Amino acid sequence: MGSGENIFRPGSSSDGEVRAGIVVTGTEVLNATIPDRNGPWLSEQLAELGVELVEILIVADHPGDLASGLEHMKSVGIDLIITTGGLGPTADDLTAEVVASFAGREMELDPEMEARIAAILARFAANSRLELSTDAINDANRKQAMIPVGAVALNPIGTAPGLIVPGQSEADPLVLVLPGPPRELQPMWKAALEEPLLRSVIDQATRLESYRLRMFGTPESELAMSLREIEKEGLPFDGLEITTCLRKGEVEIDVRYREAAAGSAGKLREELARRHARTLYSFDGRTVDEVVSGLLQGRRLALAESCSAGLLAARITDVPGSSDYFAGGVVCYSNEAKRDLLGVEQDLLDRHGAVSAEVAEAMATGALERFDADVAVSITGIAGPGGGSEEKPVGLVHFNVQTGEGKTRAAAPIIPGGRRDVRERSALVAMHLLREMLA
């Protein structure tokens, strides 16, 4: 759902650069059975700390593949390797052993950890009222309590401890071993950050500041042109990392910078705001949904949706507390529904067709009245694949926004893409029309 481009990067100085790599182990991730949620999450954590993520490697649960991945990361000069997954109690969970061998360290039983895991398992067995074989539990328990000599063990969140494993020399990468389930990995990452062994590597990085801008209605290419012009006019971009990304019909601009470049980063924001005053709507990372939610406080919203068929209602109500301002909507997929539930006149439907400015206006008026609302939005269009004509092609969508005070705003863009794109983009366009109307 997006395309992105990294336009400028901070000058790569050897000061303050810590290079990291992530190894995700999991056949189910490699097989595309489940998406990897740990790589992107860790990527964001590392960025906040100013650590440069060099690569993410996804391998199956085969010890050989993990081992060669670790060697590869070492060979490209990575300082910190984070592994996720492969810490379970079963035989194919071999991450700890493979990492120990990579770091040239023996495994030894940590009796304190064994006792801790035994207590967790006993509690688990009691809660689940399962009859678990004591032998099997003890084996699994012992396997998970084996720790590489010289490593720091991190307390289990589930039943598996994490590890921080140093290499044989200063030049070798430090390996942080984390469990696969995100609900275990995320708290354990926070705990690992308290450990001096990990801090000794991470603290060498210079933290980055950042901000995110959002635009709607400016093509990414036009933004790229603005950025080039701003640089040409003399604003120094050294030390700024500017990433632009087209996501679900909006352009996001992420700017990351070191302290020293804070002045340039601030001026860049001002320059972009000046050049794109009409389309740059969020300076603090807030989404259009959050902005509109704020604007709707104290009002009463109603919807009339045809082609988007509930997508706008679902989006509005995705925000907790939306029941304060959202009265409801009609999904009027058929002409009868437009007529019977919203009071659109049959004559209007006959003369102009369901996808027309006239029907869109009548739908919004109907929603305003039937729900006793003070602002209403209507959407009627041709989502495809069928139903298009030369005069009214697939992608043509009519919008109408009305307030109780009689203000009206209409639009009728032709939205590109397939059925799903047209429907989802319709809800987005409606959010922005609503934002402009209420702002």
Next chain:
Amino acid sequence: MGSGENIFRPGSSSDGEVRAGIVVTGTEVLNATIPDRNGPWLSEQLAELGVELVEILIVADHPGDLASGLEHMKSVGIDLIITTGGLGPTADDLTAEVVASFAGREMELDPEMEARIAAILARFAANSRLELSTDAINDANRKQAMIPVGAVALNPIGTAPGLIVPGQSEADPLVLVLPGPPRELQPMWKAALEEPLLRSVIDQATRLESYRLRMFGTPESELAMSLREIEKEGLPFDGLEITTCLRKGEVEIDVRYREAAAGSAGKLREELARRHARTLYSFDGRTVDEVVSGLLQGRRLALAESCSAGLLAARITDVPGSSDYFAGGVVCYSNEAKRDLLGVEQDLLDRHGAVSAEVAEAMATGALERFDADVAVSITGIAGPGGGSEEKPVGLVHFNVQTGEGKTRAAAPIIPGGRRDVRERSALVAMHLLREMLA
């Protein structure tokens, strides 16, 4: 949003094994600005062809990182490397050059390709009515038309050609170079499969047969128990790869097998159908949305949604052709909307509350009547985070399905999870109630 487990794998024989690796280039993917959609998609394509995917590597748009990734894949004995991204017209799109150098091949201008790209750009410029600098276009054009000597160029879907680049010897991996945008990558992959150079590698793999089952209402752990029992009772699992995955509230079972194991695969399907007759609803990979769409042909459906607020309508209408049977729905978020648009009596709302079996029933009856439908579904529940009580906790959702002939079905589960889970799961439960009612 799922968890997966790979339970059994086919015996790894050296016959028919082709090993593949994927290199995803893109700083925006590595930075978690956009998710990688190409790795998982290609993973599924390779699995269908019986090609073993060894690893996916995600790197930034730095030529050095891509080059070392390619060398690593070669060093672990990968036969086919697929790269995605880095084919654009800008200076940091360097994949073609890096791959050429990896394969020991010079780049040369392909005049035919240059003309083809020029024609595409001219068409693009005419359509977008942009004023584009001719020099800049020519430069970009020429860059994209540079092809490694001895490589096969694949026609552009956007403006960038793909490449199939052989190494210096038979033992070297073949590199397939594809563009980053999924709408370009997917058709180009299909085109690449027609090329003898790629087929010469892929045809060495033994194709896998496969089927997918879907269940609703059986926990994954119970399914795992069934699988263990079936194996214990003597059905040989050799040569079957069985993956179970909990995805969006349903359990998916993927079974992949070589020809020789077709008998076991068939018996496994029969055994699972026998043991889980009530919950196993799809034997051919069809989703509940597709099954329900089939059942709704010739009928007329109406909806009354409170907490799901349009999500069920959006799901129903996501299927092309749904206008044949979907009349419409009311998103009755407020009590007034339930009363004014669906005719739910105020007295019922006062006595039982909006989240009650009585109001759910009245909502469905109202939808049936107002839309002149012959089947209607209602959903009213507490999505949270606020609004719960001891008697009616967050997650409690009342459903009612009614037909014009007077058949009724009600349910009131407590759905676990956060606001979004409760809302999305509500739409799923409603789909299954509708399926059971119409089957």
